[in-house]
Amino acid sequence: MRAIVVVASELEARRLSNLDLTLYVSGIGSVNAALATMRAIEREHPDLVVSTGIGGAYPSSGLQPGDVAISSEIVYGALGAMDGARFLDLAELGFPLVGEMHNRLPVWQGAASWASRANAAFGPLLTLETVTGDDEIALVLERRFPGALTEGMEGAGVAHAALLAGVAAVEVRGVSNMVGRRDRSSWRLPEALDAVKGTLARLDR
Numbered sequence: 001m002r003a004i005v006v007v008a009s010e011l012e013a014r015r016l017s018n019l020d021l022t023l024y025v026s027g028i029g030s031v032n033a034a035l036a037t038m039r040a041i042e043r044e045h046p047d048l049v050v051s052t053g054i055g056g057a058y059p060s061s062g063l064q065p066g067d068v069a070i071s072s073e074i075v076y077g078a079l080g081a082m083d084g085a086r087f088l089d090l091a092e093l094g095f096p097l098v099g100e101m102h103n104r105l106p107v108w109q110g111a112a113s114w115a116s117r118a119n120a121a122f123g124p125l126l127t128l129e130t131v132t133g134d135d136e137i138a139l140v141l142e143r144r145f146p147g148a149l150t151e152g153m154e155g156a157g158v159a160h161a162a163l164l165a166g167v168a169a170v171e172v173r174g175v176s177n178m179v180g181r182r183d184r185s186s187w188r189l190p191e192a193l194d195a196v197k198g199t200l201a202r203l204d205r
Contacts, residue, residue, distance in 0.1 A: 003048040004040055008154050012053045015193040019200055030157030037161035048108055048168045051158035054192045055150040055173030058142050063175050065188035068120040068195045069149040070111055071171040074159040076103045077126035087144055098163055105159040108168035118199040123149040125171045127156035135180040
């Protein structure tokens with residue numbers, strides 16, 4: 001199985017650079033990620049695209065900085081409309097995203113066994129265009145998407161592009177911080193990326 005890895009930033013790429021995997025740096029956000037993934041698929045013809053990097057863990061996830069989460073599904077967490085205080089996803093609005101799919105995108109069928117081998121958490125991972133910086137909003141997102149483990153800014157873009165190209169995708173996030181009030185002094189970027197590196201090394205190709 002030929003796998004490629006898409007990361008958002010050069011910082012993440014440098015930390016993961018000595019793995020035996022082809023790395024692409026997309027830039028920040030789901031649009032950049034989707035465009036970079038499309039170009040990478042055209043060039044590399046992979047069987048699997050892995051979206052990875054650092055992410056924040058939701059308070060109820062049980063995760064801590066330095067842990068890793070692998071996606072059971074990849075979710076556009078803010079794609080929809082607000083009706084007062086109520087969020088309407090694409091299914092409620094009646095707008096399919098791809099085929100009959102709406103906000104939730106499927107992942108590579110080997111994701112669960114990979115999570116087990118790597119001792120990583122396995123569950124839904126959210127993609128947002130704006131990183132959460134408030135404890136109340138973190139709780140709102142947890143109620144909106146029960147079981148969500150982490151949030152990032154690129155995963156759904158990678159999965160969306162891969163899905164359209166007929167290629168499997170999966171997202172891996174190393175936890176650098178907890179979702180909520182921004183406290184950069186508590187962020188653990190090196191630990192998060194080292195954990196991602198160890199997880200990628202356990203990818204059975």
